[in-house]
Amino acid sequence: MKLSKDGWAGLAVAAASLFLFWLTLGLKDNPLVPIGPGYYPRIVLGVTAAFALALLLWDALHPKPSPPRERLNYVLVLEMFAVFGLYVGALPYVGFRISTFFYIAATNALLDRPERGKGWLRVLAVALITTIVVYYAFERYLTVLLPRGRWTNF
Amino acid sequence: MKKWLLTAALAAASFTAHAAYPERPVRLIVPWAAGGDTDNIFRPFAQVWQKHLGQTVVIANVGGASGTRGAKEAKDAPADGYTLYAVHDYIHSTYWAGVADVQYADFEPICLISSTPSVLTASPKTPWKTLKELLDDAKKRPGQITVGATLASTSHFFPALIEKATGAKFKYVSYEGLAPRMNAILGGHVDLTDSNLTQKGKVEAGQLKFLAIATEKRHPEMPSVPTLKELGVNVVYDVNRGIMVPKGTPAEVIGKLGSSCAAAAKEPEFAQAMKLQGTDVRYMDRNAYASWLKQNDDLNRNLAKDLGLLKR
Amino acid sequence: MFELLGAGLADMMQVKYLVPLFVGTLVGVVGGALPGITITMTVIVVLPFTFGLEPLQGLACMIGVYVGGETGGLITSCLLGIPGKPSAVATTFDGFPMARKGEPGRALWIGIWASIFGGLLGAIVLVAATGPLAQLALQFGPWEYFALFVLALSMVAGLVESSLLKGLLSGALGCVVTILGNDPVMGQPRLTLGIGWLEGGIPFLPVLIGVFAFAQIMSDVERFSRTPEAVNTAVNLVVSHAKVLAEILARPFLLLWSTFIGLVIGVLPAIGGSAANMLAYDQAKKFSKRPEKFGTGIPEGIIASEASNNANVAGSLVTIMAFGIPGDAVTAVMLGALTIHGIQSGPLFISQNAPLAYGMFAAYILAHPLVLILLFLGVRWVLRIVTVPKSILFPVVLVLCVVGAYALGNAMATVYVLLASGVFGYLMVKFGFPLAPFILGVILGDQIEINLVRSLMTDSDLWLFVTRPISALLLAMAVGSIVLSVWQHRRMQKRAATEGAADF
Numbered sequence: 001m002k003l004s005k006d007g008w009a010g011l012a013v014a015a016a017s018l019f020l021f022w023l024t025l026g027l028k029d030n031p032l033v034p035i036g037p038g039y040y041p042r043i044v045l046g047v048t049a050a051f052a053l054a055l056l057l058w059d060a061l062h063p064k065p066s067p068p069r070e071r072l073n074y075v076l077v078l079e080m081f082a083v084f085g086l087y088v089g090a091l092p093y094v095g096f097r098i099s100t101f102f103y104i105a106a107t108n109a110l111l112d113r114p115e116r117g118k119g120w121l122r123v124l125a126v127a128l129i130t131t132i133v134v135y136y137a138f139e140r141y142l143t144v145l146l147p148r149g150r151w152t153n154f
Numbered sequence: 155m156k157k158w159l160l161t162a163a164l165a166a167a168s169f170t171a172h173a174a175y176p177e178r179p180v181r182l183i184v185p186w187a188a189g190g191d192t193d194n195i196f197r198p199f200a201q202v203w204q205k206h207l208g209q210t211v212v213i214a215n216v217g218g219a220s221g222t223r224g225a226k227e228a229k230d231a232p233a234d235g236y237t238l239y240a241v242h243d244y245i246h247s248t249y250w251a252g253v254a255d256v257q258y259a260d261f262e263p264i265c266l267i268s269s270t271p272s273v274l275t276a277s278p279k280t281p282w283k284t285l286k287e288l289l290d291d292a293k294k295r296p297g298q299i300t301v302g303a304t305l306a307s308t309s310h311f312f313p314a315l316i317e318k319a320t321g322a323k324f325k326y327v328s329y330e331g332l333a334p335r336m337n338a339i340l341g342g343h344v345d346l347t348d349s350n351l352t353q354k355g356k357v358e359a360g361q362l363k364f365l366a367i368a369t370e371k372r373h374p375e376m377p378s379v380p381t382l383k384e385l386g387v388n389v390v391y392d393v394n395r396g397i398m399v400p401k402g403t404p405a406e407v408i409g410k411l412g413s414s415c416a417a418a419a420k421e422p423e424f425a426q427a428m429k430l431q432g433t434d435v436r437y438m439d440r441n442a443y444a445s446w447l448k449q450n451d452d453l454n455r456n457l458a459k460d461l462g463l464l465k466r
Numbered sequence: 467m468f469e470l471l472g473a474g475l476a477d478m479m480q481v482k483y484l485v486p487l488f489v490g491t492l493v494g495v496v497g498g499a500l501p502g503i504t505i506t507m508t509v510i511v512v513l514p515f516t517f518g519l520e521p522l523q524g525l526a527c528m529i530g531v532y533v534g535g536e537t538g539g540l541i542t543s544c545l546l547g548i549p550g551k552p553s554a555v556a557t558t559f560d561g562f563p564m565a566r567k568g569e570p571g572r573a574l575w576i577g578i579w580a581s582i583f584g585g586l587l588g589a590i591v592l593v594a595a596t597g598p599l600a601q602l603a604l605q606f607g608p609w610e611y612f613a614l615f616v617l618a619l620s621m622v623a624g625l626v627e628s629s630l631l632k633g634l635l636s637g638a639l640g641c642v643v644t645i646l647g648n649d650p651v652m653g654q655p656r657l658t659l660g661i662g663w664l665e666g667g668i669p670f671l672p673v674l675i676g677v678f679a680f681a682q683i684m685s686d687v688e689r690f691s692r693t694p695e696a697v698n699t700a701v702n703l704v705v706s707h708a709k710v711l712a713e714i715l716a717r718p719f720l721l722l723w724s725t726f727i728g729l730v731i732g733v734l735p736a737i738g739g740s741a742a743n744m745l746a747y748d749q750a751k752k753f754s755k756r757p758e759k760f761g762t763g764i765p766e767g768i769i770a771s772e773a774s775n776n777a778n779v780a781g782s783l784v785t786i787m788a789f790g791i792p793g794d795a796v797t798a799v800m801l802g803a804l805t806i807h808g809i810q811s812g813p814l815f816i817s818q819n820a821p822l823a824y825g826m827f828a829a830y831i832l833a834h835p836l837v838l839i840l841l842f843l844g845v846r847w848v849l850r851i852v853t854v855p856k857s858i859l860f861p862v863v864l865v866l867c868v869v870g871a872y873a874l875g876n877a878m879a880t881v882y883v884l885l886a887s888g889v890f891g892y893l894m895v896k897f898g899f900p901l902a903p904f905i906l907g908v909i910l911g912d913q914i915e916i917n918l919v920r921s922l923m924t925d926s927d928l929w930l931f932v933t934r935p936i937s938a939l940l941l942a943m944a945v946g947s948i949v950l951s952v953w954q955h956r957r958m959q960k961r962a963a964t965e966g967a968a969d970f
Binding site (some may be wrong): 183221227300326327328329330334343344365 | 506604605606608648650651652654655665666812813814876877904916919920923924
């Protein structure tokens with residue numbers, strides 16, 4: 001029995017939903033509501049687990065030829081996610097303006113690696129202009145308040 | 155000595171930081187979905203208030219979970235005067251009924267601005283024309299007449315008070331906020347609900363029935379609706395709305411908010427907007443509001459106890 | 467009704483509404499034309515800008531994006547052979563061959579005019595049907611809503627092309643998202659997994675933004691190459707409009723049938739334009755006297771695809787305005803915008819917010835001539851914008867996603883949700899799980915729960931779900947749609963076995 005991606009996904013989802021199901025058993029009922037807060041989650045998680053197990057079984061019983069592998073640039077995807085994660089993490093501490101500037105600069109540089117000084121100039125210009133435009137458009141013009149840094153108060 | 159210096163430094167820092175309060179827009183957390191009655195009261199108030207405050211007041215609707223989600227968020231916000239909290243009497247009832255851990259004492263009061271009398275409202279699909287018919291019917295079938303309510307909030311307490319005063323027994327169905335309750339009652343999916351004079355238009359169009367209003371005297375906006383009191387049910391109930399800030403907000407910020415709130419509450423423009431919402435302007439300054447809150451909290455605790463909802 | 471519509475149109479003609487509508491349409495055309503940027507993404511990018519506007523301004527802008535995007539998508543489909551968005555895939559089948567045969571102008575303008583006709587025919591239904599449907603929706607109690615939501619989920623799960631099981635699992639996973647955090651009735655914390663920002667529950671909009679934006683951008687990043695696609699902007703687009711119009715109007719049955727299909731798919735919750743254009747194309751082929759010519763560059767194929775995807779917009783608007791249920795991801799974002807502006811969507815929407823509702827109708831209708839004007843003036847210009855480097859486009863789009871997510875709850879919690887769902891959405895794509903049922907599950911999950919609780923609180927009798935006629939009908943349809951798609955998958959698998967495996 002050899003599993004493909006489907007089977008592993010089914011296995012993971014089934015395990016996760018059964019774990020959550022187990023957690024719902026500890027929920028206390030509320031006297032004002034005839035069914036407790038765990039009633040519906042148990043239905044949902046039960047159904048999810050059932051589907052996931054069915055997917056696992058299906059995959060185990062119907063072996064499929066593995067599709068030809070495409071050469072994809074997963075390193076770049078990981079880098080993109082990492083930079084975005086850093087951005088989101090830094091946002092509440094250093095504030096919208098500073099973190100957005102660095103995020104745009106970093107992503108732009110990642111996707112279009114600057115070769116010489118001119119390239120870096122482009123990266124900085126793109127980051128600076130977009131940050132300023134976005135900030136003023138929202139905070140000043142549209143009164144959509146953007147996060148300020150806890151450390152920088154900026 | 156060290157402690158002393160630290161406090162002084164902190165004070166200086168906070169002074170410089172707030173020297174020009176408010177230097178950017180402030181946000182007012184409304185803990186209910188937009189379009190509900192609370193939202194409809196605070197939006198026009200924010201319009202008037204920002205003129206006196208000198209900065210934009212941005213409404214942030216943080217709804218859900220009987221209004222406690224917004225309360226939690228307001229409580230956890232930095233106490234710098236840039237996050238304000240629009241509150242009503244539910245803060246007491248949800249605390250005592252055990253729905254929320256946030257209570258009024260977690261905040262500093264700024265001002266009370268309005269009071270909205272509750273009206274017992276019936277679906278057009280019900281047979282009753284008067285409160286008496288409803289009560290007679292309720293005696294015949296206890297626990298079968300359905301009431302749409304935000305559980306453990308004011309719309310739950312008000313019908314519960316009527317239950318207690320008359321010996322009727324209702325069945326409660328969770329409909330959070332006035333707007334979904336209106337959908338349900340117009341479609342006849344619940345029989346009764348707590349509403350207010352904002353729904354006047356629907357009553358005049360024959361889509362809804364006002365059975366009784368919970369004021370001392372008949373309301374000038376709709377004098378044809380009898381009071382619960384004159385029908386022999388001793389219940390007076392209204393929903394009071396005000397502004398609070400997280401505890402620890404600097405005194406000068408509270409002062410600025412208080413004075414601008416006072417000026418805004420006296421504007422005729424605000425009074426006019428409240429009339430449209432079936433609401434009376436009821437202004438109280440910081441101190442009066444604080445002692446009123448304390449009284450109201452005791453009252454709600456007793457209510458919750460009497461109604462069998464007390465969980466603390 | 468027509469008075470109200472007249473008032474709405476007069477309102478919309480004011481500068482303060484016309485400007486956002488125009489800007490929205492422009493952004494929509496460009497976003498629709500950009501390969502790799504769907505209308506959903508465009509509307510997500512526009513969303514934070516609408517927070518600062520009046521409700522009707524914001525909605526006009528979003529409707530502009532929607533209509534503009536449906537039309538704009540055909541530019542790249544016809545001229546480059548790359549669908550600008552999923553709902554223009556079928557347009558490439560005949561549009562691109564026709565353009566390559568030396569008639570790019572004809573291909574383009576047949577598509578544009580068919581879009582306009584489809585859209586405006588859809589408008590008639592939008593204006594006429596929304597009110598009565600809202601009346602019907604008012605009769606829906608919690609049982610009926612529960613059944614309706616279950617039906618919507620099962621239908622979308624069944625429409626999935628690869629595996630029905632994965633579609634269903636996707637939908638179920640969407641519901642799982644809504645049970646995390648706290649219960650919607652009493653706000654009692656549950657399944658928070660010890661994560662602080664989960665305690666407020668997970669709102670659907672940041673999930674939707676994260677899943678769609680990242681699934682798409684990262685799938686592009688995988689294949690990223692630094693050299694932008696070369697675009698020939700010097701094509702000759704001159705064409706006789708009278709001839710093109712005659713070509714379309716000579717096929718009234720095709721036009722009406724495609725419009726009808728678009729509308730019906732639009733009204734059905736959360737299915738959307740990508741299904742509409744394929745289905746309409748398929749139907750046009752079936753009804754045609756010369757089915758073998760399809761795919762070689764004949765006008766029928768373009769008309770069917772483009773009329774249906776614009777009519778689909780009208781259908782989606784009907785559903786969201788009458789029931790408060792999004793017809794697709796774009797209207798789901800609109801639903802979020804409505805809530806932020808303090809407007810409760812649902813059966814009372816039209817009667818309580820008549821000026822707003824008719825303003826939306828008017829915006830929808832006026833967006834069509836605006837699109838036409840825009841394309842008259844600047845097709846070539848749009849073609850040039852398509853070459854904006856993605857190294858700039860992607861970070862800007864993602865920053866706007868962050869702004870949108872943050873502004874939703876004015877808190878970092880929604881931004882963390884955005885990040886988490888971005889990772890999750892990308893994983894789903896990699897494992898071949900369809901996104902649409904997942905998103906619908908996230909949108910409807912807590913509605914299903916609330917209506918289940920409400921119905922049990924009103925009456926503890928569970929049989930009511932099957933003894934109330936409308937509820938019983940809807941649930942039977944849900945079962946029926948699953949059975950139907952099992953049967954269809956069987957048939958497709960037999961066919962696929964001979965044709966070779968398809969991708970996800």
